[in-house]
Amino acid sequence: xxxxxxxxxxxxxxxxxxxRLLLVHFLRDKVNLKGTHVGCDTxxxxxxxxxxxxxxxxxxxxxxxxxxxxxxxxxxxxxxxGALHPVQEAFLDKFAIQCGYCTPGMVLSALAxxxxxxxxxxxEIREAIEGNICMCTGYQQIVDAVAxxxxxxxxxxx
Amino acid sequence: xxxxxxxxxxxxxxxxYRFLTGEGTYTDDVVLPRQTHACxxxxxxxxxxxxxxxxxxxxxxxxVVAIFTGEDIAAAKVGGLPCGWLITDxxxxxxxxxPHPVLAQGKVRYxxxxxxxxxxxxxxxxxxxxxxxxxxxxxLPAVVNASxxxxxxxxxxxxxxxxxxCYVWGxxxxxxxxxxxxxxxxxxxxxxxxxxxxxxxIEPRAANAQYSRSDESYTLYVANQxxxxxxxxxxxxxxxxxxxxxxxxxxxxxxxxxxKIYLYAEDVVLTWAAKxxxxxxxxxxxxxxxxxxxAHGRDHVTRAExxxxxxxxxxxxxxxxxxxVGAYLSTFASCVPTILYATxxxxxYTTPLIYCEVTAVFTNTAPVDAYxxxxxxxxxxxxxxxxxTAAREMNLEPAxxxxxxxxxxxxxxxxxxxxxxxxxxxxxxxxxxxAADVAGFPGRKAEAAKRGKLRGLGYACYIEACGIAPSNIAxxxxxxAGLFEAGEVRVHPTGKVTVFTGSHSxxxxxxxxFAQVVASRLGIAVEDVDIVHGDTGxxxxxxxxxxxRSIAVGGTAIVKALDKIVAKGRKIAAHLxxxxxxxxxxxxxxxxxxxxxxxxxxxxxxLAAYVPHNYPLDKLEPGLNENAFYDPTNxxxxxxxYVCEVEVDPETGSTQIVNFTAVDDFGKIINPMIVxxxxxxxxxxxxxxxxxxxxVYDTDSGQLVTGSMxxxxxxxxxxxxxxxxxTKETPCTHNPLGVKGCGEAGAIxxxxxxxxxxxxxxxxxxxxxxATPQRVWRAANKKAA
Numbered sequence: 001x002x003x004x005x006x007x008x009x010x011x012x013x014x015x016x017x018x019x020r021l022l023l024v025h026f027l028r029d030k031v032n033l034k035g036t037h038v039g040c041d042t043x044x045x046x047x048x049x050x051x052x053x054x055x056x057x058x059x060x061x062x063x064x065x066x067x068x069x070x071x072x073x074x075x076x077x078x079x080x081x082g083a084l085h086p087v088q089e090a091f092l093d094k095f096a097i098q099c100g101y102c103t104p105g106m107v108l109s110a111l112a113x114x115x116x117x118x119x120x121x122x123x124e125i126r127e128a129i130e131g132n133i134c135m136c137t138g139y140q141q142i143v144d145a146v147a148x149x150x151x152x153x154x155x156x157x158x
Numbered sequence: 159x160x161x162x163x164x165x166x167x168x169x170x171x172x173x174x175y176r177f178l179t180g181e182g183t184y185t186d187d188v189v190l191p192r193q194t195h196a197c198x199x200x201x202x203x204x205x206x207x208x209x210x211x212x213x214x215x216x217x218x219x220x221x222v223v224a225i226f227t228g229e230d231i232a233a234a235k236v237g238g239l240p241c242g243w244l245i246t247d248x249x250x251x252x253x254x255x256x257p258h259p260v261l262a263q264g265k266v267r268y269x270x271x272x273x274x275x276x277x278x279x280x281x282x283x284x285x286x287x288x289x290x291x292x293x294x295x296x297x298l299p300a301v302v303n304a305s306x307x308x309x310x311x312x313x314x315x316x317x318x319x320x321x322x323x324c325y326v327w328g329x330x331x332x333x334x335x336x337x338x339x340x341x342x343x344x345x346x347x348x349x350x351x352x353x354x355x356x357x358x359x360i361e362p363r364a365a366n367a368q369y370s371r372s373d374e375s376y377t378l379y380v381a382n383q384x385x386x387x388x389x390x391x392x393x394x395x396x397x398x399x400x401x402x403x404x405x406x407x408x409x410x411x412x413x414x415x416x417x418k419i420y421l422y423a424e425d426v427v428l429t430w431a432a433k434x435x436x437x438x439x440x441x442x443x444x445x446x447x448x449x450x451x452x453a454h455g456r457d458h459v460t461r462a463e464x465x466x467x468x469x470x471x472x473x474x475x476x477x478x479x480x481x482x483v484g485a486y487l488s489t490f491a492s493c494v495p496t497i498l499y500a501t502x503x504x505x506x507y508t509t510p511l512i513y514c515e516v517t518a519v520f521t522n523t524a525p526v527d528a529y530x531x532x533x534x535x536x537x538x539x540x541x542x543x544x545x546x547t548a549a550r551e552m553n554l555e556p557a558x559x560x561x562x563x564x565x566x567x568x569x570x571x572x573x574x575x576x577x578x579x580x581x582x583x584x585x586x587x588x589x590x591x592x593a594a595d596v597a598g599f600p601g602r603k604a605e606a607a608k609r610g611k612l613r614g615l616g617y618a619c620y621i622e623a624c625g626i627a628p629s630n631i632a633x634x635x636x637x638x639a640g641l642f643e644a645g646e647v648r649v650h651p652t653g654k655v656t657v658f659t660g661s662h663s664x665x666x667x668x669x670x671x672f673a674q675v676v677a678s679r680l681g682i683a684v685e686d687v688d689i690v691h692g693d694t695g696x697x698x699x700x701x702x703x704x705x706x707r708s709i710a711v712g713g714t715a716i717v718k719a720l721d722k723i724v725a726k727g728r729k730i731a732a733h734l735x736x737x738x739x740x741x742x743x744x745x746x747x748x749x750x751x752x753x754x755x756x757x758x759x760x761x762x763x764x765l766a767a768y769v770p771h772n773y774p775l776d777k778l779e780p781g782l783n784e785n786a787f788y789d790p791t792n793x794x795x796x797x798x799x800y801v802c803e804v805e806v807d808p809e810t811g812s813t814q815i816v817n818f819t820a821v822d823d824f825g826k827i828i829n830p831m832i833v834x835x836x837x838x839x840x841x842x843x844x845x846x847x848x849x850x851x852x853x854v855y856d857t858d859s860g861q862l863v864t865g866s867m868x869x870x871x872x873x874x875x876x877x878x879x880x881x882x883x884x885t886k887e888t889p890c891t892h893n894p895l896g897v898k899g900c901g902e903a904g905a906i907x908x909x910x911x912x913x914x915x916x917x918x919x920x921x922x923x924x925x926x927x928x929a930t931p932q933r934v935w936r937a938a939n940k941k942a943a
Contacts, residue, residue: 018282034187035180037412039360040445044867047360075180088178092170095831098839099665100177101184101361101412126876133867135360135413136665138838138904139875141831 004068008033009077017064024048026064027074035075035104039133046132049105050074056112058131075104078111087111090149091142098136106132110146119150162681162746164674168831169684171670173663182410185364185381190438193366194223196428197284198441199274199291200450201266204300204522204860205313208264211274212292219290221283224435226427227274228261236260236430237396239421239486243493244636245325245518253325253518256316258486260396260423260430266295267315267485268522269855269862270450272423277431277439300860304482304519305459315485315520322520324483324492329500329574330513338474338511342465346548352536353927354457354482354853355846356864357529358872359664361412362443363452367428369436375403377695378429382408383418383662384702385694387639391421391489397430404429408692411664415843416528417452418664419704420489449865454853455529457482458495458536464509464544470552470559474511475503477540481518481526488525490532492518497635498533498626498705504572505541506583506619506797507563512573522860528704530843530905531622538620542910546616547923556617556914557591569891576623578795579891586821586886587619587799593882594801594819602803602816612806612938613816616914620907621797624706624899627790642789643707644699645715647676647723649782651768653761655680655687657719658785660700661712662692666901667832668708674828675713675895679720680760681747698785706899709828710794714893718786726782727763733774734758734766794890794898798822802911806919811935813849813916820907821884825898833900834883840904841881846873847905848912852928871928 001016008031015030027036027050036059039047043061050059051073078085084092087110097103106129113120113128120128125146126139134142176182213225239258246252257263262273274291278284299313306312307322314320339345359381366379376399382388385406393401411418428439443451459480465473481495500514549559561584570578591597596615603613626632629640646658657676661668673687680687690696703712724744731749732739735756743750750757758766766773767782803817820837827833850871854863864870889896909927916929920937 020282028187033180034183037184037361038186038442039362040867042445042866042868045360045445075178079179084175084178091178092174095168095171095835097171097174097177098667098835099359099361099413100173100182100410103177104180107178122880123876130874130876133360133872133874135358135415135843135872136839137835138840138842138881139878140838140880141835143875143880 002065004065006067007071009073019063019065021064022060023062023064023067024059027059033074033076037101037104039102044133046105046109047102049108049132051108056108075107086152087114087149090145090152094141094145094148096137096142096145102132102134106134106142110149113146114150114153118154120146162678164678164684165826165828166830167674168829169670169674171667172673173667173669184361184410184412185366185379186442188366188379188409190366190368192437194277194279194435194437194439195281195284196439196441197276197281197288198272198424199276199288199293201262201269201271201273203266203295203297204269204302205298206266206295207298208262208266209294209296215292216276216287216290219283219287221279222287223277223279224431225274225276225291226261226431228259228263231259231261232263234430236426239423240391240395241487241492242489242638244638245327245492245496246636247325248328253492254319255487256318260426268524269860270447270524271485275427275431277435300522302521302523302855302857302860304480304521307519307521315522319520324487324518324520326515326517327496328513328515331511332513335474335476335511335513339463339465339476342473343468344466344552346464346544346551348543348547348924349461350543350924351926352456352458352460352539353847355455355529355851356449356853356870357415357417357452357455358448359413359415359417362445362448363418363422364442365425365428366438366440367432368438369432371436376429376432377405377407378425379407379409380425381411381418383411383414383664383704384700385662385692386660386700387702388421388425389694392426392429396426405695407695408662414664415530416455416532416704419702420453420527445867446865449870450862451524453488453527454484454524455526456536457526460540462540462544464548466548466552470554470562472507472509472563475509477503477514479514479516481516482521482523483518484523484525485520486525488527491525491527493636494528494533499537501574501576502534502537502621502623503541503574505538506565506621508565510573523855530840531902532705534622534902535844535906535909538618538906539910542618542620543913546914557587560587560619576793579792580888581795581797582823582886582888583619583797586797586823589884589886590799590801590819590821593821593884594803594817596801599803606805612808612919614804614915614919616802616911616918618800618907618911618914621795622902622906623793623795625710625790625794626705626707627711627793629789641701642787643701643711643715644785644787645712645719646698646785647716647719649723649764651765653682653764655682656690657687657716658690658697659712659716660697660702661708662703666703666708667829671709671828671832672713672716675716676720679717681745682760706901709895709897710890710893710899711788711790713895713897715786715788717894718788719784722784722786723782727760729778730763730766730773731758734763734772791892794825796822796824796898796900796903798903798907800907800911802915804915804919806916806934806938808938811931811938813929813934815845815879817882818879819882820904821886822900822903823886823888824900825890826887826896827885828897836900837883837904838881840902841908842873842878844905844908845878845912848909848927848929850877850928
């Protein structure tokens with residue numbers, strides 16, 4: 001067992017974990033943040049996407065011990081003062097959600113894109129979320145939502 | 159428009175806030191007190207005798223609570239999994255129904271077959287112990303291909319089916335069809351494979367079963383599309399438990415596409431084991447288990463022929479299909495390649511004579527069952543590939559040959575049992591042709607050719623049959639279940655409403671769409687309506703969601719209950735307003751005495767029902783709560799026209815979909831944005847079948863080659879285009895909402911449109927799905943050479 005300290009959504013956690021425990025299971029089962037999902041176990045589907053030190057990672061491809069000392073953001077950490085983040089707002093506006101299972105990972109990947117590219121075109125959006133599989137939507141409404149989120153984030157900055 | 163008519167409005171989804179904030183509750187999110195975890199030990203062999211299973215070492219592993227094998231299950235007299243549809247063979251005999259044990263009895267029949275379950279304090283401990291379970295197999299020769307399985311000397315899966323044949327089934331007048339072919343001007347023949355697919359709902363299957371000793375009751379949380387059916391099958395046919403002592407909850411479910419309709423072995427084993435260990439037992443599939451053991455889809459090999467006269471009018475169709483049903487019959491496996499397939503072979507056309515024969519075959523592969531479209535994509539592929547090929551062979555425009563054969567008079571009785579109530583096929587085709595700018599195609603093709611690229615255009619005009627019904631007809635065709643739906647409308651004293659539906663949403667957005675229907679009918683706000691589904695402890699009954707039946711059948715059940723609410727409200731209002739019931743009108747949420755200003759809003763009437771002081775107690779019960787069961791009189795028949803334009807790079811074999819236009823007729827549409835999303839999703843699944851997805855088993859070993867997301871290619875965002883979508887509304891004639899259903903259309907129509915476009919681009923007669931770059935490159939370069 002190893003003791004790890006992480007900050008998740010601004011809160012500090014200290015836990016004893018097995019060395020083989022994956023970060024995604026640490027988040028889900030030890031910290032009880034159930035919004036991060038497991039879809040494929042092989043790093044292909046992106047349902048487990050979280051931010052680690054500001055960068056999106058697939059938390060099923062990382063051990064919890066490797067995250068020792070890191071700052072993490074999960075889907076539960078996006079709202080501010082009870083208001084949805086503009087990316088969440090945009091997904092709601094554009095019907096970018098069906099079953100909801102891929103949504104947390106998709107929202108975080110979209111946010112990562114918009115942090116580095118404020119005005120992505122359709123091709124850039126599709127490329128940026130190609131690591132996140134959605135089996136329901138056919139992606140079109142998600143693409144529309146990400147473009148809409150760029151608009152909303154532009155407005156919220158001005 | 160009325161302020162309270164929400165039909166046709168893209169009301170934002172009520173369910174999305176929880177999904178966006180990580181507050182959805184999927185089955186794996188449910189953790190119960192004293193939770194244990196299960197790991198299923200699965201067969202590593204496609205076909206083998208189990209010589210011995212030794213538990214001793216595994217039982218001593220840390221944290222192990224219990225281990226059960228097929229022997230334990232047999233000793234406890236746990237039954238096998240039932241098949242819900244009896245198909246009768248052409249020779250009059252019932253189909254072969256081999257036992258489908260929940261843990262293997264003496265023999266395993268596919269890679270992933272369930273051998274044992276290890277239950278431990280943690281999932282890691284369960285897996286560690288599973289590795290220590292000693293299983294000794296005698297490996298047998300395996301067969302994964304249906305035609306090989308029927309050959310002399312093939313390995314035999316089940317003693318009761320020595321030729322591995324489940325049934326040979328036929329529909330139509332074979333002699334008359336043969337005669338039509340004999341005198342035809344032209345016959346188009348195609349042979350093709352409808353590739354086996356693995357559904358891959360992004361939430362893996364999961365279950366968590368709990369037993370309560372105090373009242374001998376069970377609760378099963380399960381990722382499932384129809385919890386009441388799951389309960390009925392499990393209690394009445396497998397475990398012999400009292401139905402009222404079992405509650406099945408299907409909470410948020412992360413996609414289904416058919417794969418979560420069925421009663422699976424894991425659900426039964428967990429429920430049974432929860433009592434044995436007297437603790438809750440939870441299992442969540444790893445993706446590798448999903449690949450191996452979720453019911454697969456399609457897997458047909460077909461020879462199809464179309465007979466035409468000189469003008470390109472269809473005279474007859476003859477279709478011989480071999481359907482691979484896998485190692486065992488899954489819940490609805492038998493009706494998918496028969497009742498849901500051959501009955502759709504008329505398509506949108508007046509083909510007067512159709513004969514179809516289907517041979518269902520057992521192989522050493524995962525069971526095959528309904529996957530989005532279920533029989534109808536296979537039928538549409540047959541019809542639309544034949545029609546397009548016939549047009550090319552007879553030098554007719556593909557659109558023109560379709561127009562010459564469209565059904566134009568309704569109701570229309572097809573030669574394959576169905577009666578279409580309504581449709582307007584010319585209108586969807588005309589709009590699709592315009593939206594796709596088919597007129598500009600030759601110019602685009604020429605421009606592409608200058609760049610060394612091959613452009614092609616293909617059509618598909620599909621029909622589907624949704625909301626399978628009525629129950630008595632289905633019963634006469636072999637269905638072992640009813641096909642109605644139930645709904646309950648509970649009006650609270652303050653006029654707020656909770657609606658309980660037997661339909662289930664696993665992404666479809668029923669909480670919003672159904673609320674729009676209820677709010678519109680009662681003249682109240684959408685926010686004042688909550689929809690409850692997926693819990694046998696709350697919902698009166700239900701047949702669940704599959705076959706695009708929710709709004710047409712489940713929605714209508716709710717409307718029927720709402721009619722009763724309004725009828726009772728009218729009586730209450732008549733009393734309150736001191737008028738005759740016949741004079742009471744109900745519009746926009748207000749009961750009015752016709753021609754006067756006397757009125758009582760809905761909430762006043764509901765309050766009166768629960769505080770019945772001024773109330774006709776001598777004639778009317780208090781309260782405002784109604785339920786209804788609705789059994790449709792017919793299927794609904796959504797239809798549409800798809801036009802696909804592709805550009806192929808002959809150097810690399812890569813295919814780009816440069817335009818995909820879909821014009822669908824779903825009847826009345828409740829929420830356009832939700833419907834669009836259903837179409838997009840269906841289209842991409844169909845494109846996956848046509849271009850990227852193939853389930854492959856090794857023909858020698860029977861191992862699943864495509865057993866992970868690394869090997870099985872589902873479309874990603876940069877693999878697919880944005881679609882041009884249009885709708886026509888020809889309302890269904892036999893349900894009060896005029897709705898038809900939209901969930902499967904995209905997956906039904908798109909594979910044929912794509913392959914028609916690709917074969918056009920490549921100038922080849924056929925191209926096997928999935929049209930991978932390798933296959934496309936070969937076709938392109940063989941032609942060049």
